[in-house]
Amino acid sequence: MGRRRAQTAAAGAANVPPVEPQGDAEPAGRHFKPRHRAPLWLRITAVAVCAVLVVGIGSVGFLFMHLQQNVTTAPLNAGVAQQKATKEDTGSLQILILGTDTRDGKNSEYGTAADSTGQGNSDVMLLMNISADNSQVSVTSFPRDLMVPIPACRDAKTGTVTPAQPMGQLNSALAAGPGCTVAAINELTGLTIDHFMLADFTAVKELSSALGGVEVCVNHAMYDVNGSFLKLPKGKSLVQGEQALAFLRTRHAFGDSSDLARIKAQQYFLGSMVRKVKSEGTLTNLPRLYTLADVVTKNLTIDENLANVPAMISIATRLSKIDLANVAFVTVPNEPYVADPNRVQLMEPAAGQFFSALRHDTALTKAAPKPTTAPATSAAGASTAPATTTPATTAPASPTAAAYDKAIQPISVANASAVTGRAVELLKSLAGAGYTAAVSAGDVPAQNQTQILYGANMADVAADMATLFKIPASALKSDPAISGLQIVVGTDWTAGTEYGKVVVPKDIVSSTAAQGNECLTVNPLYYTN
Incomplete structure (x- = not known):
C-alpha cells in the first residue's frame, strides 16, 4: 500500500491468663469492697432481651430462607454475551421486568394452552434503570410488537439452541426463556442488563391486593365487554385483585385502542403504585416489605444473582431514596414497521440517542450537573471531566506525528x-x-x-x-x-466531530411518578351510562 512506517523498539512466648475468682468470691485486699449483685429484675430483663434477640435473629434467618425458597430462578442471559459484575448498592443498575401471558398452571382460568403455553409471550416489557447516584429512575416500555433482531438462545434445561432471527417480534423472545429477552434487549440497546423479574397474572392480582389497592382514574364510565371485562365508574377508583389485572390486561379500552395506548395505561398504573408505596414508607418498613416480597416471590421467576434477600433489600433501599419527580416513564421511540404497519420498529435517530443516554446514565428529568473546574477521577484513576473545548471552527487536534502517510x-x-x-x-x-x-x-x-x-x-x-x-x-x-x-x-453520534456528547431526544419522558391528577381517556366504544 506504499505506507511508510517508523522503526520502533520494544514482581514468642504465650501469655498466661490471670486466675479468676471462683463463684462469688471477692479478691483479697483492704482496698476492695464487696461487689453488689445486679437486682433480680435487671438480670431477668437482660436474659429476656438476649432471648428475644436470639429468637429474632433466628426468625429473620428463617424468613429470608422462606423468601428465597419462594422464587423460581433462570439464567440471566440465554445468549453468549458476558455480564458485568454490578453490586446492587453501587453503580447504575438495570432490571428488566417482564409480564408473561402464559395460561399454564394457575393462569389457566384466563384461557387455554392455545392462547399461550410454556413461557408464553411477554405481555409487558419494562426496563428499569437506577442511576449510579440514586437520583434518577427511568422505566422504559418496549412495545410487544416491536420488530427487532432476535439472537440465538440456548435453553438452560434442554440445551436446545433457538436459531437467530434477523427480524422478529420482541415479545416472542420469551419462548426461549426470559434470558433470551434479556439478550435481545442487550443487543438492541448496548446495555448489559443486571437482573430480570418475570411475573404472571397471579402475581399482579396478589401484589395489588397486598398493597390495599391502586388508585386509577378514567374520564368516563366504562366496561370492556370484549376483552378483560374491566368495569369502572367515571372518576377515581381503587382497583385490586381481578380488577387490577383487568386494568392492565385490557387491550382496547383506552385512547386509540393501540398497544401504545395500553402501554400508557400500564405506565399510569405503575406511577400510581409507586406513589402509594412511597407515601406509605413501604420500602423502608421491613415487616411491610417482607409481606409484599412474600406475596410477589411466590409467583416470580428471577435470575440467580437476584435470588437472595440482601440483594432485594439493597435495591429497595436505593429506590426509597429517589424523588417521585425523577421517576420517569418512557416508551422507546418507535414508528410503523415498513413491512407491516400493524407492527412497529425503532424510530431513528431518536431511539439510538435515547439508548446512548441510558448507557451514559444521563438524567432525563432534570438538568445534568454543571462540570466542575477540577476534573473528577474515576475508580480507575482516569479523569472523567470533559476536556477543554476548542473553538467550533478549529478541527480536532490530530495525533502525534504518524508513522505513515x-x-x-x-x-x-x-x-x-x-x-x-x-x-x-x-x-x-x-x-x-x-x-x-x-x-x-x-x-x-x-x-x-x-x-x-x-x-x-x-x-x-x-x-x-x-x-x-x-x-x-x-x-x-x-x-x-x-x-x-x-x-x-451510529445513532449514538448524530452531530459534531467529537463522539460522546449525549443528546436526549425532545419530549422523551411521557410522564413521571409525581404526576397523578389526570384521568385516562376511555375509548368511546366502551362507554357505559
Missing part, C-alpha cells in the same frame, strides 16, 4: 446514524487532519453504536481515528473483510 490511507465513512448527510461533517474533519483520501460509503441501515472497523495492517490508523474523534477503544473492531478502515457512525 495520512494522505493515502483508505478510509471510508458509513452513515448509520439515520441523519441524512451525517458523513459530510466527518469527512471535512478528516481532510483537515490530513486524511485527504477518505470517502463516503453512503447511508447504511441504522445501528445504535458507532464502530471503527479495520483490516490488515490498519490497527495504528484505527487507534489514531479513535484519538481524533474521541471514540472509546472498545469501539475498535478488527475485521478481515474490510479493505482499509471504515468508520460506521
Whole structure:
C-alpha cells in the first residue's frame, strides 16, 4: 500500500491468663469492697432481651430462607454475551421486568394452552434503570410488537439452541426463556442488563391486593365487554385483585385502542403504585416489605444473582431514596414497521440517542450537573471531566506525528446514524487532519453504536481515528473483510466531530411518578351510562 512506517523498539512466648475468682468470691485486699449483685429484675430483663434477640435473629434467618425458597430462578442471559459484575448498592443498575401471558398452571382460568403455553409471550416489557447516584429512575416500555433482531438462545434445561432471527417480534423472545429477552434487549440497546423479574397474572392480582389497592382514574364510565371485562365508574377508583389485572390486561379500552395506548395505561398504573408505596414508607418498613416480597416471590421467576434477600433489600433501599419527580416513564421511540404497519420498529435517530443516554446514565428529568473546574477521577484513576473545548471552527487536534502517510490511507465513512448527510461533517474533519483520501460509503441501515472497523495492517490508523474523534477503544473492531478502515457512525453520534456528547431526544419522558391528577381517556366504544 506504499505506507511508510517508523522503526520502533520494544514482581514468642504465650501469655498466661490471670486466675479468676471462683463463684462469688471477692479478691483479697483492704482496698476492695464487696461487689453488689445486679437486682433480680435487671438480670431477668437482660436474659429476656438476649432471648428475644436470639429468637429474632433466628426468625429473620428463617424468613429470608422462606423468601428465597419462594422464587423460581433462570439464567440471566440465554445468549453468549458476558455480564458485568454490578453490586446492587453501587453503580447504575438495570432490571428488566417482564409480564408473561402464559395460561399454564394457575393462569389457566384466563384461557387455554392455545392462547399461550410454556413461557408464553411477554405481555409487558419494562426496563428499569437506577442511576449510579440514586437520583434518577427511568422505566422504559418496549412495545410487544416491536420488530427487532432476535439472537440465538440456548435453553438452560434442554440445551436446545433457538436459531437467530434477523427480524422478529420482541415479545416472542420469551419462548426461549426470559434470558433470551434479556439478550435481545442487550443487543438492541448496548446495555448489559443486571437482573430480570418475570411475573404472571397471579402475581399482579396478589401484589395489588397486598398493597390495599391502586388508585386509577378514567374520564368516563366504562366496561370492556370484549376483552378483560374491566368495569369502572367515571372518576377515581381503587382497583385490586381481578380488577387490577383487568386494568392492565385490557387491550382496547383506552385512547386509540393501540398497544401504545395500553402501554400508557400500564405506565399510569405503575406511577400510581409507586406513589402509594412511597407515601406509605413501604420500602423502608421491613415487616411491610417482607409481606409484599412474600406475596410477589411466590409467583416470580428471577435470575440467580437476584435470588437472595440482601440483594432485594439493597435495591429497595436505593429506590426509597429517589424523588417521585425523577421517576420517569418512557416508551422507546418507535414508528410503523415498513413491512407491516400493524407492527412497529425503532424510530431513528431518536431511539439510538435515547439508548446512548441510558448507557451514559444521563438524567432525563432534570438538568445534568454543571462540570466542575477540577476534573473528577474515576475508580480507575482516569479523569472523567470533559476536556477543554476548542473553538467550533478549529478541527480536532490530530495525533502525534504518524508513522505513515495520512494522505493515502483508505478510509471510508458509513452513515448509520439515520441523519441524512451525517458523513459530510466527518469527512471535512478528516481532510483537515490530513486524511485527504477518505470517502463516503453512503447511508447504511441504522445501528445504535458507532464502530471503527479495520483490516490488515490498519490497527495504528484505527487507534489514531479513535484519538481524533474521541471514540472509546472498545469501539475498535478488527475485521478481515474490510479493505482499509471504515468508520460506521451510529445513532449514538448524530452531530459534531467529537463522539460522546449525549443528546436526549425532545419530549422523551411521557410522564413521571409525581404526576397523578389526570384521568385516562376511555375509548368511546366502551362507554357505559
